[in-house]
Amino acid sequence: MSTPLPRPSYAAVLRVPHARRTFAAALVGRLSYGTVSLSLMLALTRTTGSYAVAGLVMALFGATSVFLSPYRAGLVDRHGPRRALLPMALLYAALLCVTAAVCWRPGVPAAVLAVTAAAAGACTPPLGPSMRAVWAGMLPDRALLRRAYSLDGVAEELLFVSGPLLVGVVVGVAPPAVGVLLSAALVTAGTLGFVTSPATDGPRPAEAQAEAEKDRPEPAGRAGAGQAGALLQPVVVAAAVGVSVSAVDLLAVAYAGERGLGGGTVAWVLAALSAGSAVGGLLNGAFPWKSAARTRLPFFVAGLGLCLAAAGLAPGLGTLVLALTGAGLFVAPALTTAYLIADESAAPGFRVRAGAWCNTAVNAGGSAGAAAVGLLVERLPLPVCFAVSGAVAAVAALVPARRRAASAGWAGPVSRRPSRSRPSRSRPDRSRPSPSGRP
Numbered sequence: 521m522s523t524p525l526p527r528p529s530y531a532a533v534l535r536v537p538h539a540r541r542t543f544a545a546a547l548v549g550r551l552s553y554g555t556v557s558l559s560l561m562l563a564l565t566r567t568t569g570s571y572a573v574a575g576l577v578m579a580l581f582g583a584t585s586v587f588l589s590p591y592r593a594g595l596v597d598r599h600g601p602r603r604a605l606l607p608m609a610l611l612y613a614a615l616l617c618v619t620a621a622v623c624w625r626p627g628v629p630a631a632v633l634a635v636t637a638a639a640a641g642a643c644t645p646p647l648g649p650s651m652r653a654v655w656a657g658m659l660p661d662r663a664l665l666r667r668a669y670s671l672d673g674v675a676e677e678l679l680f681v682s683g684p685l686l687v688g689v690v691v692g693v694a695p696p697a698v699g700v701l702l703s704a705a706l707v708t709a710g711t712l713g714f715v716t717s718p719a720t721d722g723p724r725p726a727e728a729q730a731e732a733e734k735d736r737p738e739p740a741g742r743a744g745a746g747q748a749g750a751l752l753q754p755v756v757v758a759a760a761v762g763v764s765v766s767a768v769d770l771l772a773v774a775y776a777g778e779r780g781l782g783g784g785t786v787a788w789v790l791a792a793l794s795a796g797s798a799v800g801g802l803l804n805g806a807f808p809w810k811s812a813a814r815t816r817l818p819f820f821v822a823g824l825g826l827c828l829a830a831a832g833l834a835p836g837l838g839t840l841v842l843a844l845t846g847a848g849l850f851v852a853p854a855l856t857t858a859y860l861i862a863d864e865s866a867a868p869g870f871r872v873r874a875g876a877w878c879n880t881a882v883n884a885g886g887s888a889g890a891a892a893v894g895l896l897v898e899r900l901p902l903p904v905c906f907a908v909s910g911a912v913a914a915v916a917a918l919v920p921a922r923r924r925a926a927s928a929g930w931a932g933p934v935s936r937r938p939s940r941s942r943p944s945r946s947r948p949d950r951s952r953p954s955p956s957g958r959p
Contacts, residue, residue, distance in 0.1 A: 554683020
């Protein structure tokens with residue numbers, strides 16, 4: 521007899537066995553990503569005395585972290601969290617400690633800083649995609665999984681708000697390199713707690729590979745192409761959200777400067793976007809959607825684009841804050857839904873990689889958006905720049921939704937890992953309803 525599923529709610533998600541422990545450990549590790557960027561930037565600026573060198577080193581750190589993310593996620597898929605994630609985190613933490621050590625005193629050659637930072641970025645453990653894969657394994661019910669992803673996305677949003685605040689406290693009493701050491705300690709402790717949780721137990725890599733081969737009788741090339749096509753929509757939307765949201769940072773600065781407002785104004789504007797995103801994420805997870813995730817996703821990203829375009833027409837600070845709060849309402853739902861679609865599009869043994877591609881798209885889109893808007897804001901009126909950033913999101917809404925072709929014997933993403941209390945494999949409804957960028 522199968523155990524009845526709890527009524528979908530955020531409390532029910534956290535009542536699932538081992539969920540609280542696993543989620544808390546993952547959040548501790550992911551807090552490292554909210555502290556490391558500012559800590560490292562301050563440490564590099566202090567030791568080099570050059571914003572240009574610090575910016576270049578940070579760009580290398582970010583590039584190796586973002587663009588190697590799918591490959592690191594592939595290691596987790598193939599070998600499991602305990603064999604891949606923990607060594608990766610320990611190496612990443614060790615390289616952060618080395619970077620902090622070379623930043624401790626001024627006068628270190630830029631090449632040394634670049635090599636150590638780039639090596640550290642290359643080892644960044646994919647805790648976000650791994651946690652979402654664990655959520656999918658723990659929660660066979662898609663309504664519960666949607667709430668878990670929404671909760672995960674909102675928590676991650678808060679980590680990237682609280683992380684810089686924590687760094688501000690640290691650098692008030694210690695050198696910035698201590699913040700880098702703190703980041704290393706957080707990722708070590710969080711990853712250790714995560715991989716030792718019973719929730720991360722899964723089939724051995726050989727068993728997962730055998731299941732993948734059994735459940736995918738079609739040729740590997742055709743299967744890969746089908747999965748790539750199914751991931752196109754969520755990856756493009758994630759990239760568009762990254763472009764649009766990163767553009768807001770610079771546009772808010774330009775808006776304040778154009779109207780002679782103080783720098784503190786920018787913080788309020790960006791806080792409105794984050795607050796809207798948190799509220800939107802919670803509402804999205806709690807609402808009993810009847811439509812499929814692939815149907816909802818275009819509306820979320822189109823709503824983001826329209827609100828950003830409207831923000832460019834704001835006559836004053838109050839209306840700008842309202843417009844960006846409205847835009848934020850669509851950010852977390854768009855990313856959460858993209859992650860859900862990526863999960864349900866993933867073949868057995870590819871779940872962490874599917875989430876990592878969305879992560880990579882968000883971060884790459886963020887970098888591209890900041891660079892592009894930096895060029896546009898000096899050449900075009902501010903309302904046009906807002907409209908362009910919104911148009912990127914609106915265009916992403918036009919990307920067609922494609923499902924991964926079902927192969928014989930494949931029961932979908934829910935039944936790839938049977939519940940301990942439900943030994944039989946059930947075939948879920950294909951129309952079931954279905955979180956920054958960041959490692």
